[in-house]
Amino acid sequence: MTIYELKIGSDTIRYMPxxxxxxxxxxxxxxxxxxxxxxxxxxxxxxxxxxxxxxKGTIYKSLNGTAIDKGLKTKEIKDSExxxxxxxxxxxxxxxxxxxVELSNYFKExxxxxxxxxxxxxxxxxxxxxxxxTAYIYNYANSFLMVLGNAYITELIAEAxxxxxxxxxxxxxxxxxxxxxxxxxxxxxxxxxxxxxxxNFT
Numbered sequence: 001m002t003i004y005e006l007k008i009g010s011d012t013i014r015y016m017p018x019x020x021x022x023x024x025x026x027x028x029x030x031x032x033x034x035x036x037x038x039x040x041x042x043x044x045x046x047x048x049x050x051x052x053x054x055x056k057g058t059i060y061k062s063l064n065g066t067a068i069d070k071g072l073k074t075k076e077i078k079d080s081e082x083x084x085x086x087x088x089x090x091x092x093x094x095x096x097x098x099x100x101v102e103l104s105n106y107f108k109e110x111x112x113x114x115x116x117x118x119x120x121x122x123x124x125x126x127x128x129x130x131x132x133x134t135a136y137i138y139n140y141a142n143s144f145l146m147v148l149g150n151a152y153i154t155e156l157i158a159e160a161x162x163x164x165x166x167x168x169x170x171x172x173x174x175x176x177x178x179x180x181x182x183x184x185x186x187x188x189x190x191x192x193x194x195x196x197x198x199x200n201f202t
Contacts (some may be wrong), residue, residue: 020151028062056059073128082123090120090136097148
């Protein structure tokens, strides 16, 4: 894991990314036999078996040697499939997807519709493809958000503390190897805010 340094005023902090393990399922045929993906052009691929035989059928994903198809997007959560939990649990989830939600009075009463609301709705959710997430709906600044994710920040912090960083990257190097100035945070912030001023690159 890489650790970075950032000087803030007279102090220097060290930071590292918190990353959850990603589920990378291999491609396979309907019988679960693994396929190799080979790029033909920039946007075209072909699939073949380990012996080089080309495969032209439907591509599936392999889970423990069994072919699985894309999941269906969740359309209904039954009463027995959700629970009301503490809002902190929702805030601890590392977001992968975030949605604005319009809630009925039924759930507003359960989790609260004020900024001090302390509860959240928790359930399992799939947005299709080969994905499944833990989902929470909670009050945020007097609006409602649905957040999807698969890892909790407190657990990722605990994992990060156990790992010893192997390399260190300092962010005070303003030029790339070919001598071109690197864009500054200020310039990017100005562009994001619609300010068309690019004088400050370093």
